[in-house]
Amino acid sequence: MQAWQVHELGEPGEVMRLAHVERPTPGEGQVLLRVRAANINFPDALMCRGQYQVRPPLPFTPGVEICGETEDGRRVIANPALPHGGFAEYAVAGGVGSAAVQLGKAAGATVIGVAGGADKAAAARELGCDVVIDRREQDVVAAVKEATGGRGADVVFDPVGGEAYTQSAKTVAFEGRIVVVGFASGAIPSPALNHALIKNYAILGLHWGLYNTKNPKLVQHCHEQLTELAARGAIKPLVSERVPLSGAADAVQRVADGVTTGRVAVVPAAENGAAA
Incomplete structure (x- = not known):
């Protein structure tokens, strides 16, 4: 499979390299996921620079948030188990959810x-x-x-x-x-x-990732509430750009430079013109 790897720390556009690697093998309690889309987050850039609180061993694949598909066809959201991140054709994860959503406006609040x-x-x-x-x-x-x-x-x-x-x-x-x-x-x-x-x-x-360790049931509860809001159209994420897997390094660098608006998603299937 194809995957972006970081062998040395630095700016994402300079240190991310696209390579052919073996598919990751799921560990105990993990599942193999085909990556349908990977959202780019600022922590991905910090991780490339070695400035994030989570520092996976080199080489690693960035990408901390994905929409994926299990081998039996279920579509899920997940935080990949590093060092096998989401900027790849396949990733592994445990404790996967059910849909991708984004926070919306609180009732009665002035935003x-x-x-x-x-x-x-x-x-x-x-x-x-x-x-x-x-x-x-x-x-x-x-x-x-x-x-x-x-x-x-x-x-x-x-x-x-x-x-x-x-x-x-x-x-x-x-x-x-x-x-x-x-x-x-x-x-x-x-x-x-x-x-x-x-x-x-x-x-x-607010260190969101820590809830996966300290209170994973709360993470699932939040996902269920957000999924329900998304299903009835109460919230809708802004996905401003979708890029193929080959464009991931450039896209991560642009997010790091603060020149993007909304979510930028890496879509591996787009490389062949297919829809995610």
């Missing part, structure tokens, strides 16, 4: 989207954000305060870190929450706890 550039701002508006702020053109702090009547945001979802976290602390409301998801900016902030104290807000870390 404020902070985007980097006109294209991303336009996409956020099309997806239903009540207020969209282009951080390259607007003062994020002032815009959030204006949109909330000076109150600030009750919940801030921050996957960026760096300057974005500084803005999060300035815009979070009294007794609000900042949910730290990642550091796409490359800068890990050092929170001023005295500021959290005087403003009474909480800083929460």
Whole structure:
């Protein structure tokens, strides 16, 4: 089969190499999956650089999230068992789910989207954000305060870190929450706890993958709820681009560089013109 492999750490576009390798052999409690689509996540780029909290042994295949098909024809979602990641024709995984979905809008909430550039701002508006702020053109702090009547945001979802976290602390409301998801900016902030104290807000870390070890039943419960929402059309993911397997390294690099919008999916079957 074909699979992308990383033999040395560095930028994805430089260190990912497409190779012919043997299909991975499932271990105890694992299944072999034909990869129908692999979503590109920022952790894939961090893993190539050796900057992610999970560091598989070299050589490894990136790709931490896939839609796959079992040998008996069931379509599932899964987090592949590294070092055999999803940017390949086949992967192995354990504890697979049932459908691919994405978080949607909470009922009754005002959603404020902070985007980097006109294209991303336009996409956020099309997806239903009540207020969209282009951080390259607007003062994020002032815009959030204006949109909330000076109150600030009750919940801030921050996957960026760096300057974005500084803005999060300035815009979070009294007794609000900042949910730290990642550091796409490359800068890990050092929170001023005295500021959290005087403003009474909480800083929460969210390492999603850890739930597979600490509370796997909760992961399954969330998948079931999200699948139900997707089935009735309440939520719909933005898949902005589908690339063949041969284009995976370039696509991972573009995600790393922050020049993509929405989800970019690697579709191995697209190499032969087939639909996933």
